[in-house]
Amino acid sequence: MSNIIGITMGDPCGVGPEITVRALAEMAEAERQATKIYGNLxxxxxxxKALGLDIDLAPYVVDLPVEGAPLAWGTLSPVAGDAAFRFIEKAVRDAQSGKIGCIVTAPINKEALNLAGHHYDGHTGMLRSLTGSSAAYMLLASERLKVIHVSTHVSLQEAIRRATTERVLNTIRAGHAHLKRIGYDQPRIAVAGVNPHCGENGLFGSEDDDQIAPAVAAARAEGIHVSGPISADTVFHRAYSGAFDLVVAQYHDQGHIPIKLVAFDTAVNVSVELPIDRTSVDHGTAFDIAGKGIANHGNMNAAIAYARKLVSGRKG
Structure with a gap:
């Protein structure tokens, strides 16, 4: 595997270019030499210039044209949405050919993406389409809490429909395989229930008994160390306190809220089960502060660090 990471700079009108440049500027020279930026020079x-930095960017940039660049900061633009897609597409092709070992994505704007005719719910769906992958799971990783999601960018009603035994089992398997890959000998996994108190034996719904519990039993039969379903109002605290290495969340907010509470600036978004590796910042384009040179690049640094662990095979 190549040890080079490829950073896609995200929406040209957002904070992606700034956090990418600042992260590059802080790298040791050896790390810079193992970095490519997919974007617009x-x-x-x-x-x-907005950051007041003195660094020669050209040697590290895979320069792709953007009509009218640089575009106005903080604007919603189909031109920017199309550019963000092309940056990612090029990085994916280079990852598939082995030129880079992991993609790190800066934030895109879903509305701009769709205005440009690229109809995806976000990075994960786009990457699944570009790679022809049948499945991809969103894993949010922080130092003390890791969460993988059964579903993400769908309505709550649709998320409950997607919490099938097959899908929950596949999510458990994906999370287990990822943690094994990064060095956990026997990952301890907890599965959150979808209903309050896991349904209280049918008082508040039967999905936990009928759909989730069988998935946990099947995973255990495969030798996976997994517990659940466990009431979502306690399982994340237990994991944060060290009882579990990973929590399977049933839907977007169930997993995102605890992670963003305890690791808002440091949590990394990892795509699991794709044929290529990808990490990402876990924040948006922040149009309101774009171009002002004040965006916090800590989350980008964390995403880069996780990417380097993936390409080197170290535990993270």
Missing amino acids: PTLEAAR
């Missing part, structure tokens, strides 16, 4: 130069 005029936009990255504008970000560099």
Whole structure:
């Protein structure tokens, strides 16, 4: 596997270019040499000026054209949405060919993406489509809490429909395989219930008994160390306190809220089960502060660090 990481700079009108440039500027020279930025050089130069940094960006940039670049900061633009897609597409192709070992994505704007005709619910769906993968799971990783999701960008009603035994079992398997890969000998996994108190024996719904519990039993039969379903109002605290290495969340907010409470600036978004590796910041384009040179790049640093662990095979 290549040890080079490829950073896609995200929406050209958001904070992606700034956090990418600042992260690159702070790297040791050896790390810079193992980094490529997939983006637009005029936009990255504008970000560099906004940050007041003195660094030669050209050697590290896979420069892709953007009409009218640099575009106005903080604007919703189909031109920017199309550019963000093309940055990712190029990085995916290079990852598939072995030129880079992991993609790190800066934030995109879903509305701009769709205005440009690229109809995806976000990075994960786009990456699944570009790689022809049948499945991909969102895992949010922080130092003390890791969460993988059965479903993400769908309505709550649809999320409950998707909490099938097969899907929950596949999510458990995906999380187990990822933790094994990064060095956990016997990952301890907890599965959150979908209903309050896991349904209280049918008082508040039967999905936990009928759909989730059989998935946990099947995973245990495969030798996976998994517990559940466990009431969601306690399982994340237990995991944060060290009882579990990973929690399977049934839907977007169930998993995102605890992670963003305890690790808002450091949690990393990891795509699991794709044929390529990808990590990402876990925040948006922040149009309101784009171009002002004040965006916090800590989350980008964390995503880069996790990517380097993936390409080197270390535990994270």
